Amino acid sequence: MDARPIGIFDSGVGGLTVASEVIKALPNESVVYFGDTARVPYGSKSVEIITKFSRQIVRFLLSKDVKVIVIACGTASSNSYTILAQEFDIPFIEITSPGVDDCAHVTRNKIVGVIGTEATIRSGLYETLLKNAIEGAQIYSKACPLFVPLAEEGWTQNTVTRLTAEIYLQELLDKEIDSLILGCTHYPLLLNCIRDIVGSVRIINAAESTARKLKQFLRENALENTGSPAKSHAFYVSDNTNKFNRICRLALRQEHEAIKVDIEKY
Amino acid sequence: MDARPIGIFDSGVGGLTVASEVIKALPNESVVYFGDTARVPYGSKSVEIITKFSRQIVRFLLSKDVKVIVIACGTASSNSYTILAQEFDIPFIEITSPGVDDCAHVTRNKIVGVIGTEATIRSGLYETLLKNAIEGAQIYSKACPLFVPLAEEGWTQNTVTRLTAEIYLQELLDKEIDSLILGCTHYPLLLNCIRDIVGSVRIINAAESTARKLKQFLRENALENTGSPAKSHAFYVSDNTNKFNRICRLALRQEHEAIKVDIEKY
Numbered sequence A, B: 001m002d003a004r005p006i007g008i009f010d011s012g013v014g015g016l017t018v019a020s021e022v023i024k025a026l027p028n029e030s031v032v033y034f035g036d037t038a039r040v041p042y043g044s045k046s047v048e049i050i051t052k053f054s055r056q057i058v059r060f061l062l063s064k065d066v067k068v069i070v071i072a073c074g075t076a077s078s079n080s081y082t083i084l085a086q087e088f089d090i091p092f093i094e095i096t097s098p099g100v101d102d103c104a105h106v107t108r109n110k111i112v113g114v115i116g117t118e119a120t121i122r123s124g125l126y127e128t129l130l131k132n133a134i135e136g137a138q139i140y141s142k143a144c145p146l147f148v149p150l151a152e153e154g155w156t157q158n159t160v161t162r163l164t165a166e167i168y169l170q171e172l173l174d175k176e177i178d179s180l181i182l183g184c185t186h187y188p189l190l191l192n193c194i195r196d197i198v199g200s201v202r203i204i205n206a207a208e209s210t211a212r213k214l215k216q217f218l219r220e221n222a223l224e225n226t227g228s229p230a231k232s233h234a235f236y237v238s239d240n241t242n243k244f245n246r247i248c249r250l251a252l253r254q255e256h257e258a259i260k261v262d263i264e265k266y
Helices: A016-025 A047-062 A074-087 A096-106 A118-123 A125-133 A147-152 A159-173 A187-198 A206-220 A242-252 B016-025 B047-062 B074-087 B096-106 B118-123 B125-133 B147-153 B159-173 B187-198 B206-220 B242-252
Strands: A006-010 A031-035 A068-071 A092-094 A111-116 A138-143 A179-182 A202-205 A234-237 A258-260 B006-010 B031-035 B068-071 B092-094 B111-116 B138-143 B179-182 B202-205 B234-237 B258-260
Touching (some): A047 A118, A074 A111, A092 A206, A096 A125, A096 A202, A096 A206, A111 A159, A118 A138, A147 A159, A159 A187, A234 A242, B006 B047, B016 B031, B047 B074, B047 B118, B074 B092, B074 B111, B092 B206, B125 B138, B147 B159, B187 B202
Parallel strands (some): A006 A031, A111 A138, A111 A179, A234 A258, B006 B068, B111 B138
8 A cells, every 4th residue: 555645737727627536536545736827828838848847846746755646737748748757756647648548449430539728739649649549540639729718717608618619629520520539627627518519529538537547557556545545635836826716616626725835946 | 328228028928019119119229028938927826926927037138238127018017016116226117007197198087997917907006096197087997818818819800709808898888988998918919809899988008108108218318229220129038939929920010030038047
């Protein structure tokens, strides 16, 4: 057994949807969450800057003695995971490949859509992974830069969000995709709206897929906490904003006090 | 005469609308622009973080021997100007009060609207300044967090932007405002759309007001470059993104190569 906590980080508050799935799937485990709310969003930034910010966060989480780090940010997963995994001596779970694996199981016609931030889509990682996982797959990807600010505004189902989703998703529907990966952790907050537009297309929520993958990883590596259940989780941010509390209530249906950290020191 | 350049900074690319007005109003002057594209946006961050980031940028601009610094960012102007002006030995022009002065000249019914980012509106600075400048004024302010991502997506006039603007602006129109201050430097990029919705309401573009105020300040303090015209401007960013080039073309109608700076070193 290993009672050390699980580290989870994101560029901001979106990763709380992953934390929520992890807490649900692994009720015995403690979670240490870090959200880089001072420098959010990562989605429009360069690989170099995203990796620099991610390194600082990994150093912070290591100082909290975590046993594994979940990169609960589509942008950091697709741009910086490989570099981080080489540089640090700790296992990482990124959120891209679990969704790809789940997608490989559900697609029938092998025509797959992926949506995410500009940086996630630009990285092309989903495309590469999906082509490896699904022989003969046709992949159509689309950056949806307005989805994060819409989710954070709390406009999860109004006309503006529906129209925006229609504009973004129509070109994927025109390609007759039968499955759609939500490649950004904010997007599950818009799930109802996206589901209304894509109809019978199967939606793969990367947050759910990642929590399942983490559970399997802990079991296979004897890293589970088999002792007494976790007593508490800890939430850290680089800047205190009301947004953390708002999204925390939305994603975890709980109140948590976030502690502020000067992340540039790490 | 003083041939040193004018420093202008913003959290990202929005301040390019101010740079554009400054270059138009003062064709003899050189401009050194810094856009904090690695840490944009400031609008949802705390006063403490906004001030910390602004200090680093001021130190960078001082290293370029500027004669005056224009805070071309509504959020930094309303949250950090007073602190910066106390801490640094260089004149600052912020973008809040020039718009307020212009507004005082155009309002007839003294019912004034202000729109800006969450941080700008939360600071309450516009309200205070407007109440001092216009006796008996009624001020109604509204944060419009989706305007910046919409402008950056290039959706300057489509249905989504029009609907969003209607939602944000209707409550100000219901108060019968006769003038509206655009308290964020991105908003002039949505000018046509905003104008369509507010009809006869007078729009005060803070970028224009600020360039006029800067011109007056240079003249009154004998800081103008009365020698040969400026040969060039310099543009610096904390992260290279296509966005800079896109907005540069939109705001300045020119191409400029931006140089990348590690701003956390300042």
